[in-house]
Structures are given as structure tokens and as C-alpha cells.
Amino acid sequence: MICITRFPMGTFQNLEKSVLTFAENVGEKINAEVSAYCIKTEKAVVLIDPYIASPHYGTARRREKIETALSMVGLCSKDVDYVIHTHLHRHCFADPTKFPNAKHLVQEAELEYALSPISFHIPDYKDIPLQKISFSVIKGDCRILPGITLIHLPGHTPGFQSVLCEGKTERFLFAGSFCPLSDSVKKSFIPPGIHTDLEECFCSYEKIQRLNARIIFGFNDMQWEAFQWQTIR
């Protein structure tokens, strides 16, 4: 049994929507709610992107500390076994020292790129002390626990990964910033505004379609009913 809970972390205020939907909704401003997810299995506690900070292109208003959110489900930061970094952009990068017993899972391609991004992406990775952190490096798709698989989806960043949670009948894909809004897939696929390679974006979206899972979008612009919690058997 897998129990998934959404932790509302805060909001990107007055965010230019085309940052999330490439070349669409240009000039439109939104408040985008940012969430972390806690996945609790019989064996482990997993967090996805348990942090929010202001990106260089906007301002984040923090809602609650991750410690507070964990306590609401009877956990503390020492209980966390895995922290999944979907990618290493500074707006969602969680300080590993907060989770002393956790393995920090990141794609090898992401770590390499974060250490040497192109000039246009340097601000996205600024001030992350990558050299001081001991990551558990993943290469490609990887099942980390029964029913929980990391899915490599390059495009937004070279080493972006999402999280597939699957039970006997239900499948959820926590797509994060790769599919930030329901608009990202409403008509045809709209790549995220920030990306490294558009062709990879489209290939990764085809991969998502093959997974046949319900997509949990990275941000909530209040246009749809947000995922709250779910138990998968």
C-alpha cells in the first residue's frame, strides 16, 4: 500500500505564465501553487521536491515549513528515507542537511548539467552547493521501491526525472516542472517555457503518454482540482 499526500509549499506570485507554457499565454500573469509530495510505503518515506524558493524570474511566497507539513502526517524529517530531486533548479532544491537519514536521488545527467549549464541557465542553478552534497546518482529509469519508479524525462533540463507511483489498478505520474499546468497537455503538448532541448521535450512527452498514468502537474493555477491525497493498493 502506498499513501501519497500533497504538501502545499507556497506560491509563485504574479508569475509570467509563458515561463510555464512555452510561447503561449504570453503576458498573462498567474499565481501558481507549488507542492511537494510525501509518499509513504510500508518500507520507506519518500519526498518529492520538498522545498520552495524564489526563482530568478519571480517571487515565491512560502506557506509552511516542510517539518510542519511532515508533522501533520505524524512524521519528522529524520524519518525521510529518500528525497527525489526531480531536477536541481534552485526554486525547488531542498537542503539535504534537513533530512539526515535520506538518500538524495538525482539523475546523473542533471548533476553534470548543473555543474556546467549554458549561460542562459546559470541563474536557474545559482547558489546550490552541489560539490558538498553526496547524491545517490541515477542513470535513466529506475525502480527505487515496489510501485515507485523514477522516470527520466529530459527536455526541461537534461536530467529531469518524474515519479511514477503504481498500484494494481492506478498509476500516477508526478510530472513536476516538465508538465507544470493542466494547460501543458490540454489540447496539444506545450513544452515548459524553460528548457534545454525542445526535441527532447516532445520525445519525453511521448514517453509520458506511453506510461498511461494520471499526470499530476507540477503547479496548480487554481484552474483545476488539485490532487490532495491518495492511497494506492
Place this chain on the structure above:
Amino acid sequence: MANYTIIPLQTGILSHFDKSSFTYLIDAGCKDDFPLLSFLVLGNRKIILVDSGPPFDPESQKHYSFFSAPQMHIRIQLKRFGIKPEDIDTLILTHLHWDHCYNTELFENAKIYVQRREIEYIQNPLPIHIDSYSAPYYKTVFKPIPSDSRFQYIDGDIEIVSGLTLVSLPGHTPGLQGLLVKTGGIRYLLASDCVDLVENWKGNETYPHIPSTGHNDLVEYEKTFRKIEQIADVVIPGHDKCVLDNSYYGN
């Protein structure tokens, strides 16, 4: 070394156009007018046209939300300098977006240079790029006729005559090429939409250079910017109205 004169020709205007279409993720919502540009390069007994302009029919102007006055037609623009389309001996298509590659039928005596990568890409562009390559009049993407012997397909950089070099500048599109003009000891780069505006090249406090929003691979785009730093002294952008402040460049 031969001397060359570079003359900008305005073939249309993108009116009230969102600036962030050129400056990726910067100034979203800011509207301005931007010219569609071709260039005439004269010298060394050559008459060279860089880009043959947009389709001028009203349907295309409506579809792409651009304006072209009758005097902006490429034929009339050339006539200002006493040049007829059949006098053009070399036509360089920097890339195959709609505002750069139409009217090729006018240039019956020209060798037409296109990068092979660009031809390959338009066979199956990404969904978000199809419209940029589309021709509403023809209801299809632009495709040269295979039997048209005027077309010369280029792989990478090549000097076509002394002082004039086609340079591969991928990023905006996979097969974009610029023309490097060496004249009077200065290396001018007609960068086309690799550098839409002066601001794209000069950058800002955050970015050394700013890519165009029209792009397919930003990592490749960054390498192209590094290449331009090495090869050019003066970068002439593809859509900046300040280009028209000078009636000519070079000698």
C-alpha cells in the same frame, strides 16, 4: 581582397508584435514594430541577395499578422538600386521560415544556397515549429522542387567567393546560416534570426547573449553564440529596426 557594400531592404513589418518572441522569456507582453529584412550585397562583380522575403499576398499577411506596403515588395526594393530579380546571381536563404524564403521563382538566374540540415528539418519539424515553416497559400511547408538545379545544399561553413563565407549558425533553426562579409578590414556578420535584435547580442545584466524564442536546441544555440564571438566584428541582426538607420554597411 574585394570590397563589399551591404544594403538592408525592408520587405515588411511585424506590427504590434510581442517583443518576447525575440527575447526569450524577457519583456513578455511588450509590443513593438519589427521589420522583415533582406540584404543586398554588392561587390567583386557579384549581386547577392540574402533572403528573398515573405509571401506578399493578402492572405499570408493576414495569417502571419504582418504588413507589407507595395513598395516593400522585394522586386520594388531591388528596383531602387536598378537591379532586376534576374540580375541576382546568388540568393542565400538563411533559413526556411516564412518571412525569409518566398519569391524564389523571381530569381531565375541565381544559385540558391540553403543548409542541408535546414532542408532535412523541414521534412518533419516539431509540432510547435510547423507554423513558422508553413505557407498558407500553398497549404504546406516550403519545399524546394528536387529537380530545381538552382538549389545548392551546403554542409557547414563555405566561402562562396573571396571575402564572403556562409557560416552555419544552428540554434534558431537547425540549419540557419549567416553570411560573413569581410570588407575594409571588418568582418560583418549578417546573422539573420540567430540574432533578432541588438539586445539579443548585447545581452543584459543576467545573460551575455539572449537566444531567440524561436529555437530548438539551446545548448547548440550557446555554441553558436561562442562561434560568433570568434568570427565577427560587427553583428547585423535580423529583425531590429536600428539596422535601417544605416542605408548601407561596409564600403
